[in-house]
Amino acid sequence: xxxQSSPSPNPTWQTLVEFALPSQLDSExxxxxxxxxxxxxxxxxxxxxERLKTAVAEATLNAIEHGNRSRPDLPVLIRVQVSQKAxxxxxxxxxxxxxxxxxxxxxxxxxNGRQPLRxxxxxxxxxxxDDLRLSGDDAHHTIELFLYLEGGSHDSx
Amino acid sequence: MTANKLEVTVHxxxxxxxxxxxxxxxALAGEALQAAxxxxxxxxxxxxxLNFASVDYINSTGIAAIISLLARARQANRSLMAYGLRPFxxxxxxxxxxxxxxxILSAEADLLEPA
Numbered sequence: 001x002x003x004q005s006s007p008s009p010n011p012t013w014q015t016l017v018e019f020a021l022p023s024q025l026d027s028e029x030x031x032x033x034x035x036x037x038x039x040x041x042x043x044x045x046x047x048x049x050e051r052l053k054t055a056v057a058e059a060t061l062n063a064i065e066h067g068n069r070s071r072p073d074l075p076v077l078i079r080v081q082v083s084q085k086a087x088x089x090x091x092x093x094x095x096x097x098x099x100x101x102x103x104x105x106x107x108x109x110x111x112n113g114r115q116p117l118r119x120x121x122x123x124x125x126x127x128x129x130d131d132l133r134l135s136g137d138d139a140h141h142t143i144e145l146f147l148y149l150e151g152g153s154h155d156s157x
Numbered sequence: 158m159t160a161n162k163l164e165v166t167v168h169x170x171x172x173x174x175x176x177x178x179x180x181x182x183x184a185l186a187g188e189a190l191q192a193a194x195x196x197x198x199x200x201x202x203x204x205x206x207l208n209f210a211s212v213d214y215i216n217s218t219g220i221a222a223i224i225s226l227l228a229r230a231r232q233a234n235r236s237l238m239a240y241g242l243r244p245f246x247x248x249x250x251x252x253x254x255x256x257x258x259x260x261i262l263s264a265e266a267d268l269l270e271p272a
Contacts (some may be wrong), residue, residue: 123217
């Protein structure tokens with residue numbers, strides 16, 4: 001589960017990589033590949049890396065499908081940064097405004113047809129990251145994913 | 158990098174079908190899973206095992222594909238059971254609640270061995 005506060009109020013962030021991808025099928029694979037490569041030297045524990053890859057892929061999928069409405073001409077921007085205590089991945093799409101938090105998926109409702117089968121992306125992000133932030137304006141929407149390098153809420157697992 | 162499309166190989170045990178899954182479980186997997194289910198229905202298995210041992214990636218749309226399969230099986234009073242999941246994905250299935258409807262076994266033999 002997420003923590004409610006970041007590890008440091010004003011950390012100094014070093015950018016590891018910044019790139020743009022078209023909003024098309026498979027871009028989420030490319031995103032997780034590039035992010036994995038960018039953090040290689042951090043030597044994250046395998047469990048942290050699995051969580052990061054899932055969250056980055058789901059955030060990118062959301063940006064492609066919901067923010068950019070699967071228009072290949074609209075880019076998804078991804079920036080990976082590290083501070084002394086945390087890793088931050090910002091995923092920005094060209095959607096407008098600050099999206100409301102999606103409905104929490106309910107499996108019983110999905111099996112009974114009361115909820116659509118899909119709608120797990122944000123749920124998986126919440127469950128795999130230590131913290132996240134949503135922001136936006138008229139032209140962009142950004143989700144920031146935080147993975148604490150030590151003392152995260154998943155470290156005891 | 159392109160998605161490694163899911164392949165499903167079906168084989169049968171007494172009263173059971175086993176789907177050996179190989180590749181990535183994404184939205185692209187739905188068609189292969191449903192086709193395999195359709196083929197297995199002819200044998201009327203009580204249980205369908207999903208063998209995830211060769212699945213190297215699962216995303217949210219793949220989870221939706223599994224739920225679609227689960228809904229279809231439940232309508233036919235048929236059980237789905239999973240094994241071979243990597244620990245990280247087993248944990249995701251747990252938090253999503255899938256394990257409540259589709260038991261996650263440590264191995265296929267767990268069910269096939271007599272009590």
